[in-house]
Amino acid sequence: MSFWNDLWPGHRGIDWYSSKLKKRLFDAGKPDLAELCRMMMDSDGDFSSLIIAEQILASYAKLGQEGKLEFFKMLAEDYDLDPEVVIALASDYAKNPDIHTFKALTEAAEPNRQELFRRCNLTSDGTRHLVRMREDLLGFLDAHPQLESLDIDFHHLFTSWFNRGFLVLQPVNWTSPAHILEKIIAYEAVHEIKSWDELRRRLDPVDRYCYALFHPVMEDEPLVFVEVALTSEMPGQIHEILDQDRTPLLPKQATHAVFYSISNCHRGLSGVSFGNFLIKQVASSLKSSFPSLQSFATLSPAPGFRAWMAKQPDIPYSESGQSYNGSQKDLLEQAARYFLEAKLPNGKPLDSVARFHLRNGARLERLNVAADCSPKAMEQSLGLMANYVYDLGKVEENHEDYMKNHRVICSAQIRKLLPS
Amino acid sequence: MSFWNDLWPGHRGIDWYSSKLKKRLFDAGKPDLAELCRMMMDSDGDFSSLIIAEQILASYAKLGQEGKLEFFKMLAEDYDLDPEVVIALASDYAKNPDIHTFKALTEAAEPNRQELFRRCNLTSDGTRHLVRMREDLLGFLDAHPQLESLDIDFHHLFTSWFNRGFLVLQPVNWTSPAHILEKIIAYEAVHEIKSWDELRRRLDPVDRYCYALFHPVMEDEPLVFVEVALTSEMPGQIHEILDQDRTPLLPKQATHAVFYSISNCHRGLSGVSFGNFLIKQVASSLKSSFPSLQSFATLSPAPGFRAWMAKQPDIPYSESGQSYNGSQKDLLEQAARYFLEAKLPNGKPLDSVARFHLRNGARLERLNVAADCSPKAMEQSLGLMANYVYDLGKVEENHEDYMKNHRVICSAQIRKLLPS
């Protein structure tokens, strides 16, 4: 049903041709993954590379954890750059900056595995496999820091392939294909979607929207999506949004657009940021569809609050440590301290969600206690939620202020929560 | 009408937002291109980068030849890699291969302009502009060889962006959109299409097909396309194909699929090869649609033949040098020598079309005199055309034989044309 039909390999036409080729390439016995990688580097980017790529990806997919680790180690060791060669060529280039030396130098300074990955990407499904491969790799990094250079190469390639100019923003709604919608259910990371009925309540009412970014080669895989509620005021409780018995608001009566859930779908794409563009673009689109909108805000979790609280002295927890026994006023004061004063060693805020929105140029607007009483939210944040406001006329300034000075842009009402 | 709608920046939604941003970024006066590039490198990949990218591309588009040359020189000089830094970092890495040094080294070994180009590609139309930019650059290379390293960077990026896994094969026919079809007319490089009526004769009859490769971010720009005729024998004259009074053949009676025209559409993508995949994929698709097809062949020009002939001794040209006066038999002998014996310094065949098809694994099958009597063809090849056959079961072997040994795979009948 799309412009992009499926005439392409992996599909019918090419089958018999590739089966011949496969026979020829692999008739001496089934090569292992290391051998396949060597064959790939010897091939020349033609159809045989394509066939080898399919084999590499299929072989990899069958590996267990140990096999994967071994594979990554091989890539880290055997497909790294050789600093001696780089030094020699760079010295030549310094003396005589001719084109051949330039070419040789840039090639030598790029680990071979980048070319290996690019060739694996010849298959129509290659990108998807490589994204999953990096997801696996990320799981090994803590225990095997020597694999980090591999991750840098992945990140470098993905940044180029998932360049924002290649991405497409799509509304997701109740007329979207079911195989896309089931991924929305699966990837929702903030407020779990428990059934198709609940999904429908988030997508179908006239005051509910969802937008996702897609990449053309993974057209049935959202990369990141945001769920939006149109409201008549800035909500202080997630229940106001998710309540299944509420009456929808007519869009022309809406004054607020609330981004109440943002989910990245693929861990393998971490560090390749899309969410920033997504929010600003959706805000702009909504504004042009519904001129009555005055404010673009979030209702966001505070995932590190409880853990931080646990380390503060003199917090009146219940004996079991399971619940907070103090006043709401005190809790708000603690929350303000958490957002404004709790920092990472690099000086950025401790709260990861705060870092995301502040980096995007949003302003921390309001703190809400008893805003999300689900077990998960109580566990993470004692029920606290924050509103961030995207004032489109100021996000760039805020962003720069934050980037340079790590300044937490926030409203006066939050600042007042702190004892002077 | 496509899956990919146009909710994206450059479009309505984002307009007022970017106009505010523009004002802020550029209110100190209009920066020149060099200044814009500096601003871009200082920006951080956020919306401001997007706005600067638009300015860079728009400013570039307004430059004359001299301005463009100057711009390229600036990129070649100011955005090159610094070999001293590379040496220092590579030495560090040799001693202590830690992740920070690795990262610093790979970044230092990549000319800054690659990042500059990647950021220009943030705009939805960036890729298209960059392809045109390289087209401009290629025009300067002969006179300014110091720009070649710049071209290597472009080629490196385009190879990654136009990875075959990202490309989509599409049939082009009389139900295709007019703005695509007019590009087929414009880009046809072999047998000129003089009118829409002629275009229709090439696309609409049941025995005529056309396929093109597209990239999702340039969805109205074919990258390369091939025109195919279904026939009952291997044609020896282009007139048999293009004759406007012929009766179409029913596809189920066809035994031959003839690729009679292959056109690359963008000089800016030269060296990023697609044609090879295109022909094999189209052949496989046709075979599965029309099982009666027995042979996949081309009817191809021999663009260097006449120039080569002009340098041979004892060729019976007319006094004016305008026409060949010898026998057809002699002409065929000369043609066989041209294809089998005339070589470039690197050992590859002199004829560029032969190099393309032989590299793809095709076999030179038959030579045809008086095969194309258009003025252009007489001028280039004295009317000679060649049939190359794609035997899908053998193309990979042939390809490798050619790549290793520069061997011209050809039929016995051609070999016999040479005096023993």
Next chain:
Amino acid sequence: MSFWNDLWPGHRGIDWYSSKLKKRLFDAGKPDLAELCRMMMDSDGDFSSLIIAEQILASYAKLGQEGKLEFFKMLAEDYDLDPEVVIALASDYAKNPDIHTFKALTEAAEPNRQELFRRCNLTSDGTRHLVRMREDLLGFLDAHPQLESLDIDFHHLFTSWFNRGFLVLQPVNWTSPAHILEKIIAYEAVHEIKSWDELRRRLDPVDRYCYALFHPVMEDEPLVFVEVALTSEMPGQIHEILDQDRTPLLPKQATHAVFYSISNCHRGLSGVSFGNFLIKQVASSLKSSFPSLQSFATLSPAPGFRAWMAKQPDIPYSESGQSYNGSQKDLLEQAARYFLEAKLPNGKPLDSVARFHLRNGARLERLNVAADCSPKAMEQSLGLMANYVYDLGKVEENHEDYMKNHRVICSAQIRKLLPS
């Protein structure tokens, strides 16, 4: 995402225009339905008719049962044909068959309400409303037989509007839009679909298909759909099909296509038959996609079997009458008698499903006891199911035989079940 976009009235563009018109038409006070119908007949098919049509349909939709009955009675009485006028004009026409008399006669012989309905159909959503209106009407017919002529008019119009040439066959699968899929769940009339997971099991596996007929003006409303299972033998139990733990069959290994559920979606379209075309077309399409298919059969309920059994003498029911206590052999004999000998007064088989498939030209092939043990099936048919075979080479002959002679075409094995 469809070719058919929504530029049409009812949509944005026309809003302010129609609101002016509405004001003008209805400013003298809100007319009742009878008055609206009179206004409609006085209007001239222009935009004012469109506005009135919207009012009529909206007013109707708000009526309760009584109001609807009254409305139908009004249509039956006030918008009927006048036989005296018909007699007069037909007499004129007999004497002098001129064109004006012809026109007057055909108009007079058509009840006015047909024109009224056609004008209501001017709105883009009119057809859907009228189909629902007839659904309401059908509910009144038993108690109010004088409304039957009204039903004949509806049927006459719908037969013309839902002409098979206007219908479109569409595959329905897991990539179909959710708002279509939820209608498949809602309309499934044979084997209830209890959840989205179950729906997925019926649509997504490689050996499961679903096809529906749509009408362009009701493009999100399937009219009738059939669910198909590819199998390696003719199934005797619905459990073989619906089992959620089964392993899918590769389509190229399939020899049987089993139509295990056929559902008409709109009672308001009863008598406008589509199912016949649907089955034959789907069978032909599957055959051309999967040449290995040898047999097209159903696994169908026998909805009247238990009721018929209850009236037979000497059937060994349990004391409570809730279950059958006899042997399977006896049950099969009774079933054979039910299908072959139990008849309606008009000579057609008593079983409604049998009438449908036999009329389509299918052959009654096999009877299966304990084939569906769901409570509903036990209640209706004591668990009995029948296989009907569509032998495409014979369906037309069978159809004619059945239509002329009411002959139940059946296999020898069924005939043998009867005592000779």
Next chain:
Amino acid sequence: MSFWNDLWPGHRGIDWYSSKLKKRLFDAGKPDLAELCRMMMDSDGDFSSLIIAEQILASYAKLGQEGKLEFFKMLAEDYDLDPEVVIALASDYAKNPDIHTFKALTEAAEPNRQELFRRCNLTSDGTRHLVRMREDLLGFLDAHPQLESLDIDFHHLFTSWFNRGFLVLQPVNWTSPAHILEKIIAYEAVHEIKSWDELRRRLDPVDRYCYALFHPVMEDEPLVFVEVALTSEMPGQIHEILDQDRTPLLPKQATHAVFYSISNCHRGLSGVSFGNFLIKQVASSLKSSFPSLQSFATLSPAPGFRAWMAKQPDIPYSESGQSYNGSQKDLLEQAARYFLEAKLPNGKPLDSVARFHLRNGARLERLNVAADCSPKAMEQSLGLMANYVYDLGKVEENHEDYMKNHRVICSAQIRKLLPS
């Protein structure tokens, strides 16, 4: 590329099935058209009807003029209604209005050929063939008035099938498929489109639009289309619109939308009016896209002006009668008399274009001399063109005034042209 794919008969799947059926139906020798029609009436709406319908339409398509006439005469005589039967049934119904009599009466009062046509419409391409059939019929009516009743039946069916609720408004532009665009060229009835370049000038610039109505079953056949120019004032000369060197106007600067060409595409649909809805809907859509638009007007030909002038006394024609020698002022006075005073016997204006726009509720706004100097326009109207204005707030009132009183709504400036 559309939602509506082509799984349907006439297509692959059904081929082998229908060929069997064909053999069976027609094996006794090829029936003639009369026999085919009898077979059709005996068939029962099943697949055999479909096959017979294909035969009828194919046989008809091969007929010459004489054969067609004979066919129409047969339909007029043998498939008419029988007034005696109608009288008998109407008398029964008058006495005893039961449902069976009602049904029999309405069936008897409808000529059989209506059912014949409905069955021909079972084929997916039937509607298109029937529209062409009526086009043929219209050519015979003058000489054979006894066929008029046949035409009334066609009109009756087409009005139901081409009900406005079934039609779809589509923009036509330079991204539309070529096979649609070539029909725009072919059907343009007012200002000939001489080449694809000219077509592009009418569709592609930002101040040019074209909209067409389509019916789903003839999705590659526009029914009627209108070409629109956005301008900054009401144009007085067609040259201002069609000039190929003009600079396009930015839409946001446009104040006028000018409908400068409206073409009905199928003579076979005459009397089934669409143009009225088209103009109002396009006007409303444009208004909502471009709020700066203040006025919706036409620049229209006056096709009967010269013929009328030729009959007036004392008009200063050149001796050859080929050109008008009077003053522009006199010409305008004559033109005003033509529009305001020249009438058909039924009291409506003589000018056919005036009748169309006045019936739609437009106002005759301005007369322009030397407005179209093409030979055709000089021949028809001495170069005169008229502007009609569609004031959406008044069109309904105007329409009713015109329908009731045949009043020519016109501007004061035109009325002043008449001598008082």
